[in-house]
Amino acid sequence: MLSFGKxxxxxxxxxxxxxxxxxxxALGQTQSQTGDVKPIPILQGSAGFITNFDGGDAxxxxxxxxxxxxxxxxxxLFETRANFxxxxxxxxxxxxxxxxxxxxxxxxxxxxxxNKYATVSVGRFLxxxxxxxxxxxxxxxxxxxxxxxxxxxxxxxxxxxxxVMVRGGFKARPQFDINYTVYFSTLVTTTPVDSDRxxxxxxxxxxxxxxxxxxxxxxxLLQQERSNLFGFHAVWQPTKLPLDIRWEYARSKRGSGYxxxxxxxxxxxxxxxxxxxxxxxxxxxxxxxxxxxxxxxxPPVNTKQFEFGVNYYFMDGLKFTTNYGRQFxxxxxxxxxxxGLTYRFVVPxxxxxxxx
Amino acid sequence: MKRNWMLICCLGVMTFLVGTAxxxxxxxxxxxxxxxxxMPLLSANSNPNDENALPQRTxxxxxxxxxxxxxxxxxxxxxxxxxENCGRCHQPPHKFPPRVMAAxxxxxxxxxxxxxEDMRLILKYMTQ
Numbered sequence: 001m002l003s004f005g006k007x008x009x010x011x012x013x014x015x016x017x018x019x020x021x022x023x024x025x026a027l028g029q030t031q032s033q034t035g036d037v038k039p040i041p042i043l044q045g046s047a048g049f050i051t052n053f054d055g056g057d058a059x060x061x062x063x064x065x066x067x068x069x070x071x072x073x074x075x076x077l078f079e080t081r082a083n084f085x086x087x088x089x090x091x092x093x094x095x096x097x098x099x100x101x102x103x104x105x106x107x108x109x110x111x112x113x114x115n116k117y118a119t120v121s122v123g124r125f126l127x128x129x130x131x132x133x134x135x136x137x138x139x140x141x142x143x144x145x146x147x148x149x150x151x152x153x154x155x156x157x158x159x160x161x162x163x164v165m166v167r168g169g170f171k172a173r174p175q176f177d178i179n180y181t182v183y184f185s186t187l188v189t190t191t192p193v194d195s196d197r198x199x200x201x202x203x204x205x206x207x208x209x210x211x212x213x214x215x216x217x218x219x220x221l222l223q224q225e226r227s228n229l230f231g232f233h234a235v236w237q238p239t240k241l242p243l244d245i246r247w248e249y250a251r252s253k254r255g256s257g258y259x260x261x262x263x264x265x266x267x268x269x270x271x272x273x274x275x276x277x278x279x280x281x282x283x284x285x286x287x288x289x290x291x292x293x294x295x296x297x298x299p300p301v302n303t304k305q306f307e308f309g310v311n312y313y314f315m316d317g318l319k320f321t322t323n324y325g326r327q328f329x330x331x332x333x334x335x336x337x338x339x340g341l342t343y344r345f346v347v348p349x350x351x352x353x354x355x356x
Numbered sequence: 357m358k359r360n361w362m363l364i365c366c367l368g369v370m371t372f373l374v375g376t377a378x379x380x381x382x383x384x385x386x387x388x389x390x391x392x393x394x395m396p397l398l399s400a401n402s403n404p405n406d407e408n409a410l411p412q413r414t415x416x417x418x419x420x421x422x423x424x425x426x427x428x429x430x431x432x433x434x435x436x437x438x439x440e441n442c443g444r445c446h447q448p449p450h451k452f453p454p455r456v457m458a459a460x461x462x463x464x465x466x467x468x469x470x471x472x473e474d475m476r477l478i479l480k481y482m483t484q
Contacts, residue, residue, distance in 0.1 A: 037483050039458035071459050077466060113465070116472045134467070141446040169469030179469035208440040235444055244443075316450050346460065352453040 039071035040350040046317075048139035050340035052146075060088040060097050063139055065106070068349075080108040104192045107160055121165045124193060128165070128181045128202050129154030129217045130231045130248050140344035143244075143263050143280070144309045144323045146336060149288040150257040152297035153250040154200070154219050154229045161185030162195040169206075177206045179215075187223060197222040204233070211237040217250075225293060227253040242267045254295040257288035263311075282309040282323070303329040307336070317344040434481025437474050444468070454483035 044067040052059040063085040070078040083106050088099035109123035126134045133155045136142050167181035182201040188194050199222060204215025217231035231250040237243065242265035249258040261284040267277035288303045309323025324337040442448040445468065452460065458479060465475045 037454045037458040037479065039462055040455040042456050042459045044460075069459050069463050071462050077462050079463060079466075111466045113462075119466050121466070135445045167466070167469055169471050169474075171471050171473070177471055177474075181469070208437070211440055211444070213444065237443060313447065316447050346449075346452055346456060348453065348456045350455075352455050 040348055040352060041068070041070040042346055042348055043068055044344065044346045046138055046140045046342065046344040048145075048340055048342040050139070050145050050338055050342075052336070052338045054336050055334035057089060058097075060086075060099075062086055062088075065138060075113040077111040077113075078109070079111065081106040102192075104158065116168075117170050118166055118168045121167070122163075124160050124162050124195070125165055125183070126159060127155040127161045127185070127200075128167075128183065129200060129219055129229070130202075130250055131215075131233045131235070131246070132248060133159055136246075138344075139340075139342045140317060140319070143261060143282040143311060144284055144307055144325075145321055145338040145340055146307065146323070146325065148248070148259045148284075149286050149299055149303060149305060150248070150250045150255070150259065152295065153252045153255065153257075154217065154231060156185065156196045156198070157194045157297075158192055160193070160195060161198075162188045162193070172205075175207060175209065177208065179204045179206060200229075202231075209239075211239055225253055229253075253291045254293045255288060255291040255298045257286060259284055259286035278313045280311040280313070282311065283307065284309075284325075299329065301330045303327060305336075318342070430477060431481055431484065434477035434479075437477050438481055441468065441470060441474060441478065451482055457482045 046065050046067075048061075048063045050061040050063065052061060063083070065081055065083045067079065067081040072078065083104045084101055085104075086099045086101045088097035090096070091098050105124065107123070107125050109121045109125045111119055111121045113119045126137075128134045130150075130153075132148055132151055137159075139145065161183055163183060163185040165181055165183035167179070169177055169179035172178040180201065180203045182199075184199045185195050185197060187197040198219050200217065200219030202215060202217040204213050206213040213233075213235045215233050217229075217233070219229040221227050221229065229250070229252040231248065233248045234246070236245045244261075244263045246261045246263075247258065250256060261282065263280055263282040265277060266279045266281065267273070269276045284305075284307045286305045288299050288305075290298070290300070290302055294300070305325055305327045307323050307325030309321065311322075312320045314320070319342055320340075321342060322337070322339045325335070327334050327336060438448065442464075449460070451457065461470075461475055461479045461482070464470055465472075470478070
């Protein structure tokens, strides 16, 4: 039988207090995971003014991409990016450059940080096949302004998926982190937010001490030819050199190929140091091989392309960029070159200053 | 003709953006390192041994007296994680106001799949 004396009650109260203490403590710890700084909504914007000379025709391509981030509570984030882009060309018999502004919502997703290991995202999100689409696409990030030839492989008709994604990164061993993402996308036929029906995943191992990441992507198409797609990627930034090396390979029924892109900052040169450390030399070699099936967005024949570029960073969000390239294929060789200025800014949409 | 105006407007906007970018450039610390303070992050990636490459440098001496050992080691750890992680995809960014940084870091946690601990330490380092 249970009977409570004074001592029993005290024990119970003590236990309850202890439980409460630990619970609050644990709560405090989850809160401090984001630090004691409360995030506010922000607007990140980037703009680029790019001039392309593609086989002799000049194209002017002004582009603007606002990103809105709205963090909610401790674990939620709403993120969206729109893209306004024009490809202006000279038309015969008319003066000046002409083109239409294309508008698109690149992504609009809600992220829920469930725990240390998993974040769940729902909505329209950039398809994480390979690394270019999700990580390197914005004009202020990419080292060379032209898209890789293999970019359209595995990312769907509008570069994004509509559905759900689970992703996360965690320390697997003291020496390395693992990151993963798995996703499912459904068919949407409304342009410009169309997406394909597929399921896929990507996983990577990142070795922080060596600043090396290697990984692979997989996707199974749940429509049309119902095929499987594969990809591999590597990113290496040797700690001793101001060098970035990125590589990606993708394979699908509609074509396959790879690109390799080393980029080197001149910061180690002994002269004009202030200018040299802002200057980056970039090269990219890529090869594309046609597949069994044709594709509208991939080259129609086997193609090789070599590009060389110089970027000058006035500051961390502002760069001048130029590159020259030559494309070789059986339908003719051509020169491709670009000249441009890109800019990125971040502004708060609320009181920015202090702590919570 | 209308398109020519558009071109001129675009150029105007770009000039404006460049102007604001230059105006936004963080002011240089008094004990100025010989390179501008906004550049650090470019070279955080480029030259890991370059002391100027760190965003927190200016406040460090003043704060050092007040910080405890644990805080110092956390900051060093945060700095290390910043160098390891934040230049992998883009130029490592300079410091933003704390609450702006907190939003960007949450975004990066999702996008770059940073670990929970990376996020905490980097945020701490970037906002102190």
